[in-house]
Amino acid sequence: MNLDQVLEEFRNSGALLEGHFKLSSGKHSGHYLQCARVLMRPDRAARLAEAVVAGIPAEIIEAVDVVVSPAMGGIIIGQEVARVLDKDAMFLERPDGVFHLRRGFALESGAKVLMVEDVVTTGLSSREAIAAVAREGGEVIAECSLIDRSMGNVDLGVPFFPLAAFDFPTYDEADIPAALAAVTVTKPGSRKE
Template identity: 40%
Template sequence: MEIMEILKKTNAILNGHFLLSSGLHSDTYIQCAQALKYPEYAEMLGKALSEKFNEKPDYVVSPALGGLIIGYEVARGLKTPFLFTERNKEGVMELRRNFFIEENAKVIIIEDVITTGKSTLEVVKALEKYKPQIIGIGCIVNRSKKKDLNNIKIQSLVEIDAKTYEPDNCPLCKENIPAVKPGSRK
């Protein structure tokens, strides 16, 4: 089954007026959790994404919450350990739960959706103190139009060109269409 077919079939692609965690507004929201709630799709997407990487990592790392399921499935596909970052009380991403990465360990960071890359870069920053080799970034959907973040190549299953707007220049706001914030970041 095609990736877009899965996303559409599970209503993972929403249309309307959305407030993104980046602060931008958009007419499209990608809610991969709708597809990932089905174990057969989660496994299929994880395997497909794991096959995008030529080099086997020592760890797959994802940000909580959005990257947990797909990160785990990619790690399973690569037969490598899975770790995740969480926000501390100050809202800063960090490895917790006694997770640790050895210096020079090879790491792939996996997200569900990349829009601006903000949370992915927060994971990169959280891992800096361990001095790993970040060999790739992967996501189900890349809507950023970027091919890399911090010179780390992005592998995605699909690219979706969804419109984003600065809040001051949002045509949806000007039409008084109510905005919703469906994401996990507050």
């Protein structure tokens, strides 16, 4: 699946939003990719997961024991990637602000984990999730995502395989352009303030 095809999937599902958004990373943008909408149709989610897996090197796929995703955004695509790989899927939650495995999920000591995210911007949530897997006894050997908003600039400390990269500008709170600042801000992500 090429960049135009991925973008078309987002457009067709109403998942490419325009306005003023405060992203989970804390940055601001005039565009938001609502992955929950693009993934709400199981056939589309399956197609996107198959495309994500196609971009991961075979030696990494062969080494994966389990798929882990951070809640909320990574749950659906993580489940779909696990289905493609025929592996178990787990997700991390942060009810107290720190990621943990809950709901009876547990990693075997030394388990090789593929981390799956929906969107990566600064990589903060991904790095927190990778650290949580290490605390839980696993080892993240790679991460994949639907979207890389960093355009390849993010360093997660593990190999990273996004399906597509979008160059939508993001801004720090102090650097928001006047035209964007004039638009009411929406915070669609899952991270608390």
